[in-house]
Amino acid sequence: MTASRSRSTAPGARLAASSAAGVLAHVVVDHRAVDVSIAVAAGECLAVVGPNGAGKSTLVEALAGLLPIDAGRVVLGGVEASGPRRTVPAHRRRIGLVAQRPDLFPFLDVLGNVAFGPRAAGAGRATARRRARHALDAVGVADLAGRDPRTLSGGQAQRVAIARALATDPTVLLLDEPTSALDVGTRDEVRAALRTAVAGRPAVLVTHDPVEVVALADRVVVLEAGRVVEEGTPATVLGRPTSAFAATFSGLALVRGTATAGGIALDGGGELTSGTHTVPPGRPALAAFHPTAAVLTRDGGGPARTVTALEARDGLVRVHAGELVADLTLPALTAMGVRPGDRVHVGVAAAEVSVYAPRG
Structure with a gap:
C-alpha cells in the first residue's frame, strides 16, 4: 500500500x-x-x-x-x-x-x-x-x-x-x-x-x-x-x-519513545517496563497497553504527568495525563479526588505493555 x-x-x-x-x-x-x-x-x-x-x-x-x-x-x-x-x-x-x-x-x-x-x-x-x-x-x-x-x-x-x-x-x-x-x-x-x-x-x-x-x-x-x-x-x-486512529479504534493507548533493555523510555519522560519486548535498546519504539490496565497514584508507581482532561467512557472515567491514559471507576476517581491540573503517576504492569518497532 x-x-x-x-x-x-x-x-x-x-x-x-x-x-x-x-x-x-x-x-x-x-x-x-x-x-x-x-x-x-x-x-x-x-x-x-x-x-x-x-x-x-x-x-x-x-x-x-x-x-x-x-x-x-x-x-x-x-x-x-x-x-x-x-x-x-x-x-x-x-x-x-x-x-x-x-x-x-x-x-x-x-x-x-x-x-x-x-x-x-x-x-x-x-x-x-x-x-x-x-x-x-x-x-x-x-x-x-x-x-x-x-x-x-x-x-x-x-x-x-x-x-x-x-x-x-x-x-x-x-x-x-x-x-x-x-x-x-x-x-x-x-x-x-x-x-x-x-x-x-x-x-x-x-x-x-x-x-x-x-x-x-x-x-x-x-x-x-x-x-x-x-x-x-x-x-x-x-x-x-x-x-x-488505529490505537483508538482498538481501544489501546499508544505511546512513543526509545527502547530500553526492559521496556521503553517515553518521549515525555519516565519509563514503562514490558513483558513483550522485541526492540533492541536505543531504537525508536512504540508501546501499547489497555487503559484499564493503568494504575493511577498520587506518588510513585510510574511516570509523572499532569492531568489534562477527564472523559466519561463506557461506565468508566478516562483520565488523560499527557500522552498516558488510565480508565478508572467513578468511585475510585472520586476517592482520589483527581482533577485536571493535578500531578499524578501512571503505572502499568509489565505483562500489560507491548513494546514493538514502528512499521514502515
Missing part, C-alpha cells in the same frame, strides 16, 4: 498473480484531497477504517463508479473500470453494494426485491427468481421470500439486502458500514450472513466496528486525511497499532 502517487505500484507488485480476480485501485480525487491505493486478492476481505472525512466514502464511491477519479486506475476482476481513457458505468461494473440501510423496494415482496438485480441484468424471470431463492437461502432468510419488506425487522431487511447483492453474482462486494444502523442484538446474525457473502470473493468493508473487522476481514488499511497510514492483518493493526 502507499500513501503517495510515487509509490502507487506497490499493491500491484504484491498481487501480480491474483489481481485479475480481485481489486487493484489507485483512487485520486483532487477536490476531496484523496490519494489512496488498495489491492484486494481473490477471496480476500479488506477492511477500510479511519476517522470521518478520511476518504472511506470517496474510495467506495470510486470503486462503485458513482464518483469519477481525477487520476489513477480501478481494476475489478481484471477489467479496467476507471482509467485515463475508460470509465465503466456503475450499472455495468458487477459490484454488489450493501450499505448502512437496506432500502428495499416497498412495491415488491422480498423475493421480487432480490430477483430485481438479475432481471435488470437480463436474466429471465424464472432464472432470476431461482437465483434469488438461492441467495436468500445462503443468508438464512429463505422463509421470508413472500413477505412485504415493510414488515421486516432491521436485521431481516439487512440480510435480504445482502441476498440482493449476492443474487447478481458480483465480481466485488462493497460493504459500507453494513451493521451500523442495527441494534447490538441483531448484528451477530447479520455478520453471519456477511461471512457467507464474502466467502470466496473479493470484498471491501468500510466499518467503524472493530468486532466486524475481526469477524470478517483478512487485512486492514487505515486512512487518515485521504492517505493510507497503516496496514496489516487485524491482529497486527488492532494488537500493535502504529497510528493514532
